[in-house]
Structures are given as structure tokens and as C-alpha cells.
Amino acid sequence: xxxxxxxxxxxxxxxxxxxxxxxxxxxxxDAARLVVPYSQSDPVGPKALPMIVGGLxxxxxxxxxxxxxxxxxxxxxxxxxxxxxxxxxxxTVLPLAGAFIANILLIDWAGWVISGTxxxxxxxxxxxxxxxxxxxxxxLALALLTFYGFYLGLxxxxxxGLLEGxx
Amino acid sequence: xxxxxxxMDGFATALTxxxxxxxxxxxxxxxxxxxxxxxxxxxxxxxxxxxxTVLEPTSAFIMFAGIYYGGMFGGSTTSILLxxxxxxxxxxxxxxxxxxxxxxxAAQALATAAIGSFVAGAIGxxxxxxxxxxxxxxxxxxxxxSYFAIMVLALLAVTAVLGSSKLRGFASxxxxxxxxxxxxxxxxxxxxxxxxxxxxxxxxxxxxxAVAIFAVGEALWVAAHLRRTPLQIIPVGRPWMGKEDWKxxxxxxxxxxxxxxxxxxxxxGGAEIPTFLSYVTEKRLSKHPEEFGKGAIEGVAGxxxxxxxxxxxTLTPMLALGLPTNATAAVMLAAFTQFxxxxxPLLFQNEGPLVWALIASLFIGNFLLLxxxxxxxxxxxxxxxxxxxxxxxxxLFFATLGAYSVNLQAFDLMLLLVLGALxxxxxxxxxxxxxxxxxxxxxxxxxxxxxxxxQLSAGDVSGLWSEPIAVVVYIxxxxxxxxxxxxxxxxARRPRTGGLVMAGGPAxxxxxxxxxxxxxxEAPAEGSAAEGSAAAAPADxxxxxxxxxxxxxxxxxxxxxx
Numbered sequence: 001x002x003x004x005x006x007x008x009x010x011x012x013x014x015x016x017x018x019x020x021x022x023x024x025x026x027x028x029x030d031a032a033r034l035v036v037p038y039s040q041s042d043p044v045g046p047k048a049l050p051m052i053v054g055g056l057x058x059x060x061x062x063x064x065x066x067x068x069x070x071x072x073x074x075x076x077x078x079x080x081x082x083x084x085x086x087x088x089x090x091x092t093v094l095p096l097a098g099a100f101i102a103n104i105l106l107i108d109w110a111g112w113v114i115s116g117t118x119x120x121x122x123x124x125x126x127x128x129x130x131x132x133x134x135x136x137x138x139x140l141a142l143a144l145l146t147f148y149g150f151y152l153g154l155x156x157x158x159x160x161g162l163l164e165g166x167x
Numbered sequence: 168x169x170x171x172x173x174x175m176d177g178f179a180t181a182l183t184x185x186x187x188x189x190x191x192x193x194x195x196x197x198x199x200x201x202x203x204x205x206x207x208x209x210x211x212x213x214x215x216x217x218x219x220t221v222l223e224p225t226s227a228f229i230m231f232a233g234i235y236y237g238g239m240f241g242g243s244t245t246s247i248l249l250x251x252x253x254x255x256x257x258x259x260x261x262x263x264x265x266x267x268x269x270x271x272x273a274a275q276a277l278a279t280a281a282i283g284s285f286v287a288g289a290i291g292x293x294x295x296x297x298x299x300x301x302x303x304x305x306x307x308x309x310x311x312x313s314y315f316a317i318m319v320l321a322l323l324a325v326t327a328v329l330g331s332s333k334l335r336g337f338a339s340x341x342x343x344x345x346x347x348x349x350x351x352x353x354x355x356x357x358x359x360x361x362x363x364x365x366x367x368x369x370x371x372x373x374x375x376x377a378v379a380i381f382a383v384g385e386a387l388w389v390a391a392h393l394r395r396t397p398l399q400i401i402p403v404g405r406p407w408m409g410k411e412d413w414k415x416x417x418x419x420x421x422x423x424x425x426x427x428x429x430x431x432x433x434x435x436g437g438a439e440i441p442t443f444l445s446y447v448t449e450k451r452l453s454k455h456p457e458e459f460g461k462g463a464i465e466g467v468a469g470x471x472x473x474x475x476x477x478x479x480x481t482l483t484p485m486l487a488l489g490l491p492t493n494a495t496a497a498v499m500l501a502a503f504t505q506f507x508x509x510x511x512p513l514l515f516q517n518e519g520p521l522v523w524a525l526i527a528s529l530f531i532g533n534f535l536l537l538x539x540x541x542x543x544x545x546x547x548x549x550x551x552x553x554x555x556x557x558x559x560x561x562x563l564f565f566a567t568l569g570a571y572s573v574n575l576q577a578f579d580l581m582l583l584l585v586l587g588a589l590x591x592x593x594x595x596x597x598x599x600x601x602x603x604x605x606x607x608x609x610x611x612x613x614x615x616x617x618x619x620x621x622q623l624s625a626g627d628v629s630g631l632w633s634e635p636i637a638v639v640v641y642i643x644x645x646x647x648x649x650x651x652x653x654x655x656x657x658x659a660r661r662p663r664t665g666g667l668v669m670a671g672g673p674a675x676x677x678x679x680x681x682x683x684x685x686x687x688x689e690a691p692a693e694g695s696a697a698e699g700s701a702a703a704a705p706a707d708x709x710x711x712x713x714x715x716x717x718x719x720x721x722x723x724x725x726x727x728x729x
Contacts, residue, residue, distance in 0.1 A: 013348035016596045020338050030360050035428050039356070043626030044618040049610075050359060054342040060338040067334060074335055076392075076598025079385075080204035080249055081555055083394040087722070092390045096563070097584070100383075103567060104580045112571075119567060123560035127390060138557075144569055154221050156572050 013074060017065040024057030069093020097125035116143035170300055177523030181229055181531055189226045190528050193233020194535045200234070201241020206562055208238030208603075209494035213377035214569035216502055224506040225521050229528040231502065236288060236532045237493050239478050240540055243280040243471050244547050247273065248401050249577050256438035256474045259446045262464030263459065268401040270462045274544075278406035279416045279464050280471040281540045286417075287424040287472035288533035291479025293429050295486075296526060299515070302487035311619035312633050315486075316640035319615045321434035321490050322605060324647050328437070330599040333651075339598045342589070343606020346371060353611075354618065366578050373501040374572045376607055379583045381494070382566035386418055386559045391591070393555060400551050406544050416468040419449050423472030430473075431480025434492050438477040445469035480530070486522060488512060489612075494601055497608045503654015533535035628711045 031050035039045070040055035076084055099122025106115035129135055147167065150156040160167045180186065199204045212231050219227035239256075246261035247268050260280065267276040308318075326336040349360045350370030361367040408416070426441035426448070449465040450456060459466055484490040489510030491497035503510045507517055515522055540547075570583045593600060617631075624630020632638050 013369065013596050016338070016592065016598070020341065020594075020649070023342065023345055027348065027360065034352075034353075034357050034359065040625065041622055042354045042618055044621050046355045046357050046359065049344075049614045049617070050348055053341055053348060053610075056337065057341040057345065060334065061339055063334050064338060072332075074595075075331055076597060077388065077594040080245065080398065081389050081394050082392045083396075084392055086392065087534055088391040089393070091209070092393065093387055093591075096387065096390050100563065100567070100580075100584055100587075104577050107571065107580070108577050112568075116564065116568070118610075120560050120564045123563050124556045127556035127559055129554065129556035142561075142564060150572060154572075156217075156575075156635065158568075158572070158574070 010105045011068050013068045014065060016074075017061045017068065019063035020057050020064060024061055026054075027057060090127055092128070093098035096123055099123045099126060107161075108159055109161055111163050111167075112158040113140075113147050113163055113167065114142045114161060116146065169298060173519060173523045173528060174296060176282070177525070177527035178530075179518060180225060180524035181527040184227055186229050186524070186528070187531070189222075189230040190532050191535055191539075193230035194237040194532050195233075196230075197234035197237020198241040198296070198536065198540060198543075198547065199237075199550060202244050202550050203553070203558060204245070204551075205243075205389055205463060205559060206382065206497075207242075208234050209498045210286040210378065210381035210385075210566075212237070212495060212498045213374050213381065214565055216374045216505060217500070217572045220505065224508065225524050227502070227506070228499070228525045231499055231533075232528045233532040234477065235499070235535060236475070236529065238495065239475050240281065240284055240536050241547065242507060243284065244540075244544065245551065247276045247467070248548055248551060249398050256442055256477070258439070259442040259470040259475065260467055262446070263463050264471075265401075266460070266462035267464065267467060268403070268462075271404040272462060272464075273401050274406045275408050275412050275464060276462075276467050277544050278541070279468045281361060281406060281537060281544075282408070283416060283420040283468045283472040284425065284475040285533055285537040286420045287427060287475040288423045288531065288536075289423075291428050291431075291476040291485075292316070292526065292529045292533065295479055295483055295529070298432070299483050299487045299526075302483060303512050303515050304476045306488055306517075309512070309636055310634055311623060312615045312631050313636040313640065315613065315620050315631065316637040317434065317488065318609055318616060319488065320640050320644050320647070321484075321492060322602070322609060322613070323644055324434050324606055325437075325492060326599075326602040327647055330601075332597060334658040335580040335598045336602050339593065339600065340602035340697055342598075343603035346376060346586075346603070347607045347610030350368060353615070366576070370611075371503075371582060371607075372570075372573050372579065373498070373572050373578050373608065374589060376586060377494075377498055377501070377580050377604060378566045378570045379586030380590040380593075380603060382562050383583055383587025384594060384600075385437055386562045386566070387587060387591040388594040389555075389559055391595075393559075394603060398551075400548060402443075403544055403548050406541050412464055415455075415464050415647060418452075419445070419465045419469035420472040422448060422452075423469040423474075424476040426469075427473035427476025427478075428444045428480040431477030431482065432483040432494075433480075434484060434490060437493070438474050441473040441477050442470035445473040481705040482529075485510075486514060486525075489514065491605065491608065493707060494604055497604050501608055536708065539580075613648070 025051050031047050031054060034045075034047050034050070036047050078084060081138040099119050102122060103115045103119040106118060117136075117139040118143055121135055124135045124139070125132075147158050147160075150158050181190065196211060198210055200208060200211045211234050215227075215230070215234075219230070222230075242257045243260050243264070246257035247264035249265070261571045267273065322340060326340045345360070347370075349367055351358055351361075351368050355690065358368055364690075404568045423441070423445040426445045427438065431438065446466055446469060449463075449469040450459045453459065453463060453465050455463060455465075481493050481496050484492060485496040485500060486635050489500065489503075489512070490592075491500045501509050508514070508521070551578040567580060567583065570579050571577075573579060590600065592598075593603070620633075621630050622630070624633060632641060
């Protein structure tokens with residue numbers, strides 16, 4: 001018990017293997033219900049590639065699980081602004097995702113100008129800026145600018161939502 | 168002479184004021200995103216896809232060409248002025264370039280990088296003009312079996328050669344292929360992986376996938392590990408070079424170009440290997456070997472030229488075969504499809520004016536970059552000081568806007584978030600991004616070729632190797648896959664002697680297959696040259712090997728920042 005628990009500790013990468021396995025199984029299950037009519041013009045049929053892909057994913061899932069249990073570890077990606085010395089900072093990521101979800105919920109109802117403002121303002125706040133008023137003005141300007149830019153320049157009408165008639 | 172007159176026509180198209188303007192917009196935008204951390208040319212092109220549909224295809228591709236070359240230019244500026252390279256192809260440039268900048272020679276480092284990029288870009292594009300039609304001539308005679316084989320090679324090579332872990336590469340490829348399966352099967356019309364959702368029956372939009380994986384994934388990943396202490400940016404004036412710098416730079420430029428182009432032109436060539444080979448070669452040939460490690464100009468000039476020549480080389484299979492080998496080329500291929508243009512060897516025939524205008528605009532963009540970049544270097548350096556909350560909030564903002572404007576449905580934004588989370592996870596656990604994108608884009612085309620090939624042979628599997636080229640390609644595939652094994656056996660028999668061990672060394676050391684694992688995919692001639700030069704500097708092994716291992720992380724996302 002304790003040994004298996006300690007083996008699992010710090011092996012969050014097993015989750016990746018689980019995900020690969022789940023996706024692989026999904027692909028295979030989905031492929032299984034496809035009908036393959038015998039056809040001279042399409043001997044391969046729609047099933048072949050999904051079967052191969054699902055198989056590939058399952059094999060990868062198993063090999064990755066073995067690799068991780070043996071102490072293998074994927075290298076986290078570095079970058080200019082990435083500091084890997086501290087652990088994942090969920091206090092930044094979750095509010096950021098929150099701002100993103102707020103935009104999804106608002107965009108069709110409240111319109112892009114409002115949802116875009118919320119998105120940018122929320123993201124800037126999540127990422128650590130505390131100039132509330134300045135950020136708000138920048139957000140609103142960006143949202144308005146893109147709204148009119150898309151409408152006048154590209155002929156793409158982003159949803160106006162609540163502000164319909166005003167904009 | 169046909170080629171020349173086509174090219175002249177291309178210049179005539181590309182030099183109209185409007186198209187020139189798009190080229191300028193492209194290079195400025197490209198350089199800006201190349202300089203800025205977190206975004207790169209592939210993502211920029213993806214974001215601009217919905218916007219570009221209102222443009223003429225020719226103008227759109229002229230702009231994309233500018234972004235493509237501009238991104239390479241911008242990347243070198245960042246790696247010289249900051250001590251952390253943002254993209255795998257700039258890793259080598261960053262070594263000596265940043266040391267030069269620290270030693271007060273930032274202006275010279277930027278100058279040799281910019282001029283070297285120009286020289287390599289000009290030569291590389293010329294080689295593209297020469298070779299692409301030859302490849303096309305050869306390619307039009309190929310049937311579905313050969314295409315299938317070549318696509319398999321490209322996918323496997325990108326997956327198995329680049330990046331630090333083959334296993335994680337294949338996992339990423341599998342995910343990409345699975346995403347590519349979503350939608351109606353094009354022959355039988357049956358829905359695959361749509362889960363009954365009508366919104367999924369047209370498949371996932373490439374724009375949404377690319378933006379999610381590159382932009383949203385990157386923004387979330389950086390947010391989780393945002394550097395709280397500002398980076399040291401070395402101030403710089405206008406780049407310039409003295410007489411001595413020119414004398415020391417011009418040969419490395421040419422040698423770097425010679426390394427870069429063939430590697431870029433191969434499926435899975437990438438830019439890491441040639442930049443590394445160029446660095447090693449320059450170190451060996453230099454009259455000032457003692458300066459290496461303290462900021463030698465040759466160590467910037469050569470790799471930077473190799474990087475840009477590889478970028479030009481990559482366009483050869485992209486335009487001639489419809490085969491992308493880096494992220495930007497993959498997204499550009501998706502753009503062709505979006506404009507209703509069929510990529511492949513018939514591209515030159517069917518869309519000749521567009522392709523030649525695109526190639527002409529590469530020359531023009533390359534020249535514009537030189538004009539724009541030398542005086543504007545201080546401005547680009549300022550861009551690096553953009554407060555990070557605004558930068559990453561802006562990336563999310565425009566990612567959302569770009570993905571939403573494709574179909575104007577909030578559902579796409581949900582996909583964006585889910586796939587963005589996938590991109591985050593891939594960065595966290597070292598799954599390379601490039602195989603996924605190539606899997607998404609090449610997967611459906613691969614399936615089409617497979618079904619066509621077997622249709623021709625009436626279901627007989629031997630139809631897959633019914634063409635000689637297909638057989639040759641499968642042999643190369645086998646070599647790519649078996650190489651690490653063969654190298655391990657070789658090393659077990661003859662421990663650490665001679666060049667081969669050098670070249671194969673990093674590949675067999677463990678799970679990480681370093682850049683030097685590539686020679687087997689090379690054509691024989693270049694392959695031996697590559698091994699020769701890598702072997703030529705056994706003394707470099709020590710310090711560089713360690714460095715390269717840590718660089719393997721960067722190699723994950725292919726040859727460029729996305």
C-alpha cells in the first residue's frame with residue numbers, strides 16, 4: 001500500500017497516460033460503430049484509420065505509463081517569460097480561465113464590446129496588473145476598436161448584444 | 168527560362184503598391200511577433216486566416232510570407248538581447264549572440280544576424296526557385312502510394328527526430344490524428360467522433376485548433392510560471408558592423424546557408440540541426456576559437472544564416488509537394504485549403520501566378536526586413552519591455568477574437584478553451600506541439616491518399632508499395648525508426664571511436680535524442696558531410712552536450728516559436 005502510494009506521488013504525468021488511453025478508447029469505440037459497406041471503390045473504408053489512431057494512442061498510453069513509473073519525466077517547456085523554478089501558479093491560471101469563460105458566457109448575450117472588455121480586463125488583473133481604471137479604459141478601447149475594425153474593415157459583424165442600437 | 172519569366176511575372180504582381188503594402192505589413196507584424204515572447208509566426212498566420220478571407224489570396228499569401236520571414240528575424244533579436252531563447256532555432260544564436268551583447272557588442276551581433284539572415288534568405292529563396300520546379304516535375308509523376316509514403320515519412324520524421332522524447336512525440340501525433348478524424352468521413356459520409364453534435368460534423372476548424380494549442384495553451388502556460396523578476400534586456404543602438412566584422416562574417420553566412428537549406432527542404436529537417444552544425448563548424452574553422460564562449464561573431468553569423476536558409480528550404484516541400492514540416496508552413500497549407508486552393512504538385516500548374524507572386528514576395532520581404540530591421544532595432548528592443556500582463560491578456564483577447572470570427576459561434580470558444588487546456592498540459596509534460604498540428608493537418612490528406620492507393624489496387628495491400636519511390640521512402644522510414652537501435656548496437660560494439668559515435672552519440676545516450684540524431688534522414692551526401700563536421704570537433708562534446716540536452720525542451724515545438 002504505502003509503496004504503491006509513494007510510487008504514485010509526484011507522478012501526475014500518469015494523468016497524461018490516462019488521457020491518452022481514454023482518447024484512444026474513445027476513438028476505437030466510435031470506430032466500432034461505423035458501418036463498412038463492401039465497396040469496390042473504397043476497400044479501406046472509414047474504419048481503418050480510426051482503428052490505427054486508436055491503437056497508436058493506447059500503445060502510447062501504456063508505454064508512457066511504464067516510462068513514468070520507471071522514473072521518466074517529460075521536460076516542461078521553457079520560454080522567455082517562463083520561470084520553471086516555482087510550481088504552477090494556479091492563483092493566476094484559474095482567474096485567467098475564469099475571464100475566458102466569462103467571455104464565452106457573455107459574448108452572444110451581452111455582445112463582444114462588453115464581453116471583450118471583461119475578458120481583457122479580467123486577464124490583465126489575473127496576470128497581476130492593479131491599475132484598475134487604466135486597464136478598464138484600455139480594455140474598453142480595445143473592444144470598441146476591434147468591433148468597429150471588424151465591422152468596417154472586414155465586414156464581419158461581431159455581436160452587439162445589449163448595446164444593439166447604440167453601437 | 169520559363170521559370171525566370173514566371174518569376175518576373177510574380178515580381179510584377181508582388182510589386183503593385185497594394186501588395187507591397189501587404190508585404191510591409193507582413194514583415195513588420197512578423198518581426199513584432201518574432202520579438203515578442205509567447206507568440207510566433209504560425210499563430211499569427213492562424214489568427215489572420217479569418218481576417219485574410221476578405222483579401223485576394225495572392226495578397227494574403229504575400230502578407231503571410233512576410234510574417235514567416237519576419238518571425239525568423241525577430242526571433243534572433245530576442246535571443247541576442249535576452250538571455251533566454253524563445254524558439255528552438257534561436258537557441259544556438261542565443262549562445263554567442265547574448266555573450267556578444269553582454270560584452271557591449273550588441274550592435275554588431277544584431278547586424279551580423281540581420282545581414283546574415285538577408286544573405287541566407289536571398290540565397291535560400293533563389294534555391295527554392297531552382298529546386299521547387301524540379302521537385303514538381305518529379306512529383307507530378309507520383310501516384311497515391313508514393314504520396315502516402317512521403318506523408319508517413321514526414322509525420323514519423325517530425326515525430327521521431329525532433330523533440331526530446333519519441334514516445335511523447337508519438338503521443339502528440341496520435342492526439343493530432345484523432346482531432347483530425349472529427350467530422351464526416353469524406354467517402355461514406357458517416358460521422359466520426361462527433362458525439363451527435365451537428366456543430367462537429369464539419370470537423371474542427373484548423374484556425375481554432377492552431378490558435379488554441381499555440382496561443383491559449385501558451386498564455387495559460389506562461390501565466391502558470393510567469394517570471395516575476397523582469398528580464399535583463401541589453402540596451403542597443405543602431406546595428407552596425409566594422410570592416411573586421413564583415414571579414415569574419417561572410418564565410419559563416421555562406422556556410423550556414425549551405426547547412427540550412429537542405430535540412431529545411433527535407434521532411435523533418437527542421438532548423439535546430441543545421442544551426443547546431445553551423446555553430447560547430449564555425450568554432451572549428453575560426454581563427455579566433457578562444458572567443459567562442461565569450462561572444463564570437465562567427466557563432467552568431469553562421470547559425471543565424473542556417474536558420475533562415477532552413478526557413479526558405481522548408482517552403483520547397485510545402486509548395487512543391489503540399490508537405491509542411493514546420494508549424495508556420497502547416498498553417499499556411501491550411502490557408503491554401505481555406506482559399507479553395509488544392510496544395511500539392513499541381514499547385515504550380517493550377518495556381519502558377521499566385522505561387523510565383525508568393526516566391527517573389529519572399530525576395531521582397533527579405534529585402535524589406537533588412538531595410539526595416541537595421542534602423543528599427545532599438546524600437547524592437549523596447550517592445551520587449553511591454554508589461555507582461557498586457558502582452559498575455561492581449562494574446563488571449565486576439566486569440567478569442569480570431570477563433571470567434573471564423574464562424575461567430577460561442578461553441579468554438581469552448582473548443583478553444585478545451586484545446587487550450589490540452590496545449591497547457593502538453594507544455595507541462597513535455598509533449599511536443601508540432602506533431603499534433605501536423606497530425607491534424609496531414610491526417611485527413613494521409614487517409615485520402617491511403618484510400619486512393621488501395622482503391623487503385625482493388626484492396627490489395629501491396630498497392631501501397633507498387634511504386635518505386637514508395638519503396639525507397641519506406642526504406643528511409645525504416646532507417647529513421649531503426650536508427651537509434653542501430654546506433655546503440657554500433658556503440659556497444661565499438662565504444663566511443665571515430666565520427667559515427669559522435670554523430671550518433673546524443674541520440675543513444677537515453678530517451679533524449681539530440682539534434683545530431685538526424686543524419687539518417689539526410690540524403691547520403693549531406694548526411695556524411697553532416698557527420699563529418701559534427702565529428703570534426705570532438706573537443707566540443709563536453710560543454711555543448713549538456714547544453715544541448717537542456718535545449719531539447721525548446722526543440723519540442725519544432726523549429727520555431729509558434
